Amino acid sequence: MRLKMKITFNIIFIIFLLPIVSIAVEPDEILNNEALESRARDIGKNIRCLVCQNEDIGNSNADIAKDLRVLIREKLLEGQTDSEITDYIHSRFGDFVLFKPPFKSYTIILWGLPFFLFFLLYFSFFKKK
Template sequence: MRFLAFIYIILFIFSDLYAVEPDEMLDDPILENIARDIGKKIRCLVCQNEDIENSNADIAKDLRVLIRKKISEGKEKKEIISYIHSRYGDFVLYTPPIRSDTIWLWVFPIGFLILLSFIFFRKKR
């Protein structure tokens, strides 16, 4: 039991560690937080489902540097995400944009849930 608690504490302490290297970080903690927030929304292109804040891949590091550079230049969060999206497409975003060709990704699960609830939980007369 004690061992499990030890493992839990260790995991808890290290759960908030990122791949961001000290030389990449912005001096201003508020701006650094914005950069991390953007980084968590961007998928690393060569990793197995990792965001760029947690990836050690070369491209993830380059994107982290780019995000911080653009923040320092005064660019808005939305502009930065939109720039990366324009280069790498929907794959790079964890939240796919709602468009006519992606609408089913959003509608289908909810629709199916409603349908199943209707079929299985409707009151029998």
């Protein structure tokens, strides 16, 4: 009886899990050239979806993510480099669209604050002893 319930539970679990496992890149977006397709996917991994925050455009089902995936593939077919494509998208959408934003003078607080807090806590902890 327990084995039957366990099998039934596993089947139900798998059925409900299947819709979660979906690939966002649609077949009509895929390039015939495997090298270009690989480059497109690598670029897409570094671009944040503007709608589904903290998800790259390669895994997002949002319309704007699809548009950006198509744009990347069009730019690759035009012969642009990865950095040119990333710079183009960055110029249109700003630092937010990049998973690794550039280090600039006005972001120094964001980059330095974790280190400052770590050292502050570290020295305050050992100073009390």
